[in-house]
Amino acid sequence: MKNFFLLLLVFSLLLAGCAAPAADAPAAAQNGIEIYGPWARPALTDVSGAFMLIKNTGAAADNLVSASSEVAEMVQIHETSMENGVMSMREVPGIEIPAGGEAILKPGGYHIMLMGLKRELKAGESIVIVLQFQNAGEISLSVPVSER
Amino acid sequence: MNNRQTLIFLLVVAALIGALAVYQSLQPPRWKGSFINPPAPMPDFLLQSGQGPVRLSDLRGKKVLLYFGYTGCPDVCPTTLGVLREALNALGSQAEAFQVVFVSVDPGRDTPQLVSAYAARFSPSFLGVTGTVEEIAQVAPAFGVFYKLNPPDPKSGYYSVDHSASVLVLNEKGELMLTWPYGLTAPEVEDDLRALLRY
Numbered sequence: 001m002k003n004f005f006l007l008l009l010v011f012s013l014l015l016a017g018c019a020a021p022a023a024d025a026p027a028a029a030q031n032g033i034e035i036y037g038p039w040a041r042p043a044l045t046d047v048s049g050a051f052m053l054i055k056n057t058g059a060a061a062d063n064l065v066s067a068s069s070e071v072a073e074m075v076q077i078h079e080t081s082m083e084n085g086v087m088s089m090r091e092v093p094g095i096e097i098p099a100g101g102e103a104i105l106k107p108g109g110y111h112i113m114l115m116g117l118k119r120e121l122k123a124g125e126s127i128v129i130v131l132q133f134q135n136a137g138e139i140s141l142s143v144p145v146s147e148r
Numbered sequence: 149m150n151n152r153q154t155l156i157f158l159l160v161v162a163a164l165i166g167a168l169a170v171y172q173s174l175q176p177p178r179w180k181g182s183f184i185n186p187p188a189p190m191p192d193f194l195l196q197s198g199q200g201p202v203r204l205s206d207l208r209g210k211k212v213l214l215y216f217g218y219t220g221c222p223d224v225c226p227t228t229l230g231v232l233r234e235a236l237n238a239l240g241s242q243a244e245a246f247q248v249v250f251v252s253v254d255p256g257r258d259t260p261q262l263v264s265a266y267a268a269r270f271s272p273s274f275l276g277v278t279g280t281v282e283e284i285a286q287v288a289p290a291f292g293v294f295y296k297l298n299p300p301d302p303k304s305g306y307y308s309v310d311h312s313a314s315v316l317v318l319n320e321k322g323e324l325m326l327t328w329p330y331g332l333t334a335p336e337v338e339d340d341l342r343a344l345l346r347y
Contacts (some may be wrong), residue, residue, distance in 0.1 A: 045219045047220045049222030076301075085315040087312075087330060089223065116304055
């Protein structure tokens with residue numbers, strides 16, 4: 001019995017060891033830019049937003065300058081801002097990711113805006129979004145559609 | 149410790165916990181939103197859902213969680229409705245004391261059918277309504293809600309809508325008693341919902 005528990009302990013440690021790096025691994029990485037935890041909203045209408053964490057491990061600042069996706073007629077980079085309790089959303093020319101820093105795309109802040117969706121986005125599927133960085137170049141990303 | 153001592157110890161702990169619970173329930177709630185005292189009378193409205201007309205005053209007897217937005221909103225509106233769903237789910241059957249109503253301020257794009265389907269995607273109990281451009285122009289300001297349609301994007305034709313992002317809580321008489329700013333978490337909203345059950 002004691003051995004059984006010891007075995008169980010060893011197994012759980014092994015399992016934890018396997019799971020931990022997987023959760024931390026970037027969804028995509030190229031030329032010092034790393035993308036973590038991307039997700040897009042399910043969409044009933046023809047717009048949706050995608051969110052993620054972008055890290056820059058390089059020595060120079062980089063910029064996310066544009067994005068595109070096969071599922072949308074047009075993709076823009078938007079920023080949501082709140083002033084006196086009023087929400088507004090604007091297109092921005094890009095998002096800077098400082099050297100050794102990160103940019104967070106999340107509800108209430110920046111998002112990748114998918115417009116003119118060619119089909120409904122359903123929770124559980126994945127879509128491809130291509131991000132264009134000034135220095136790191138083009139990064140193609142598989143983005144799960146999920147209700148967060 | 150023998151059994152008797154253990155029993156006494158546990159009884160004392162239970163009594164202390166009980167006393168604390170009673171004390172806390174007698175305290176005025178620490179609202180996460182802005183509590184409005186006395187509650188402010190609000191007008192009625194008659195708008196359309198995909199299933200037919202909805203009159204706000206027909207919902208008297210429930211507390212109404214009223215939110216103005218648009219379905220083309222990828223960011224703040226779904227976040228807010230998702231938080232409401234999560235907080236209400238945590239209440240179980242007590243959630244029936246509340247009715248979520250989502251009003252689209254963008255009737256140009258949002259038909260009653262679309263708004264209802266959009267709201268129902270979050271929870272089948274959520275109502276989604278809108279009206280004519282003129283009706284919305286009348287209803288929104290009457291509830292202190294600001295909105296503005298932005299010029300369409302020259303390439304895609306898409307336009308965003310600036311709008312007040314607070315949730316309005318109306319009591320059983322249709323009076324405004326609480327507002328939640330954008331950005332509260334589901335547990336914070338749940339705390340307020342539980343406090344609202346006692347009002």
